[in-house]
Amino acid sequence: MIQVEIINGPITPFPSDNSHQDDGAELVFNGRVRDTEHGENIIALEYEQYEGMAKTELKKLAEETVQKYPVHDLFCRHRVGILTDNLYDLNS
Numbered sequence: 502m503i504q505v506e507i508i509n510g511p512i513t514p515f516p517s518d519n520s521h522q523d524d525g526a527e528l529v530f531n532g533r534v535r536d537t538e539h540g541e542n543i544i545a546l547e548y549e550q551y552e553g554m555a556k557t558e559l560k561k562l563a564e565e566t567v568q569k570y571p572v573h574d575l576f577c578r579h580r581v582g583i584l585t586d587n588l589y590d591l592n593s
Contacts, residue, residue: 504576505560507550515576524573545585
């Protein structure tokens, strides 16, 4: 199964699925925002997308991945919008 979503706001992580007993692992990547970049404080971060293209391209990459590797399910969420406080991608 492939699921791709573009989220305008906080991302809720996909739940862990322990029903795939034949799979040896579950991989999760959660992005973070650093406090500084090149010695400068980060006061805000804006994630954007090219409307109509981002979701299509993410889905294409996901499909290529599951064809090339033995991946059963691939779930992807891309956040758009401005982060100004807390500076975390997840649940903020």
